[in-house]
Amino acid sequence: MLLLLHQYSPMKNYRFILEPYNGIKTRFVCPKCHKKNKFTKYVDLHTNEYLHDYVGCCNRKIKCGYHYTPKQYFENNNISLIKSNYFIKTEIKQKPNPSFIDSDYMTKSKNSKNPNYFIDFLTNHWNKEVAFELAEKYNIGTSNNWQGANVFWQVDINNNIRSGKIMLYNASSGKRIKKPYNHINWVHNILKIENFHLEQCYFGEHLLNEDKNKPVAIVESEKTAIISSVYLPEFIWLACGSVNNLNESKTKVLKGRNVVLFPDLNCYDIWNKKITVLTKLATFRTSTLLQEKATEKEKELGLDIADYLINLKI
Numbered sequence: 001m002l003l004l005l006h007q008y009s010p011m012k013n014y015r016f017i018l019e020p021y022n023g024i025k026t027r028f029v030c031p032k033c034h035k036k037n038k039f040t041k042y043v044d045l046h047t048n049e050y051l052h053d054y055v056g057c058c059n060r061k062i063k064c065g066y067h068y069t070p071k072q073y074f075e076n077n078n079i080s081l082i083k084s085n086y087f088i089k090t091e092i093k094q095k096p097n098p099s100f101i102d103s104d105y106m107t108k109s110k111n112s113k114n115p116n117y118f119i120d121f122l123t124n125h126w127n128k129e130v131a132f133e134l135a136e137k138y139n140i141g142t143s144n145n146w147q148g149a150n151v152f153w154q155v156d157i158n159n160n161i162r163s164g165k166i167m168l169y170n171a172s173s174g175k176r177i178k179k180p181y182n183h184i185n186w187v188h189n190i191l192k193i194e195n196f197h198l199e200q201c202y203f204g205e206h207l208l209n210e211d212k213n214k215p216v217a218i219v220e221s222e223k224t225a226i227i228s229s230v231y232l233p234e235f236i237w238l239a240c241g242s243v244n245n246l247n248e249s250k251t252k253v254l255k256g257r258n259v260v261l262f263p264d265l266n267c268y269d270i271w272n273k274k275i276t277v278l279t280k281l282a283t284f285r286t287s288t289l290l291q292e293k294a295t296e297k298e299k300e301l302g303l304d305i306a307d308y309l310i311n312l313k314i
């Protein structure tokens with residue numbers, strides 16, 4: 001009986017579904033890996049329209065893995081769903097204030113003597129001094145969540161700690177550990193803080209205070225920002241965490257700045273198209289450096305700027 005009730009619950013009436021296969025016209029070019037006929041978009045069942053060209057799932061789950069859900073789309077664009085009488089309407093919601101994490105947690109994790117494979121990777125590539133400097137500058141901590149795990153603390157422009165992203169890297173290759181599962185978690189999850197409202201800022205955002213005139217470079221991953229800051233110190237390097245995390249609300253802190261986006265090779269189009277929206281706030285341009293230099297193979301692999309820089313000898 002319970003099962004039946006559950007099955008007929010109005011909550012189960014999803015409004016947004018991945019479009020069922022109905023011939024090749026229902027499968028599109030993936031915005032990330034650019035493979036044809038591999039991308040399934042979410043459909044809004046109320047309007048029978050696609051939610052957005054980038055909201056969907058690539059069926060190359062391992063090689064590409066792109067999946068941008070309606071939930072993420074609404075969160076990134078500050079839209080909330082209100083359920084009433086079986087209908088769901090969208091409206092712009094009043095944003096709750098971001099929650100912060102006590103700085104003691106960050107200090108403790110930065111002072112931890114436990115293994116940290118990401119810092120080991122930096123040490124192996126340069127030396128202890130450079131690794132230590134980078135860990136200090138970017139607030140890289142250590143977590144016990146997995147052996148060798150690190151924390152990328154997100155400290156905003158006002159020095160508030162938004163949360164910390166816990167990840168696991170391989171100390172020799174510097175690649176993320178994604179098997180047997182994707183090793184990623186958040187400090188506020190581990191601390192089980194009730195009613196925590198995560199509002200991510202740029203990783204490295206606190207560095208904006210150091211020099212108000214210095215140009216800013218934005219990349220997708222924290223690791224890329226950290227590594228690139230060594231090779232190209234003429235920029236303040238920030239990371240937005242994931243390809244769809246580059247958005248307007250986060251970008252207010254860049255007001256009046258000169259900003260260069262360095263998208264990963266397979267995300268050039270996605271970021272370049274965002275410039276029209278972001279440009280109201282600051283001067284943006286997208287670096288074509290990688291795009292011009294990369295081979296087809298490298299494009300498919302989705303290399304980033306750090307993959308290039310790290311092979312340079314300095």
Ligand SMILES: [Zn+2]
Nearest residue numbers: 030033058064
């Ligand atoms: Zn794809």
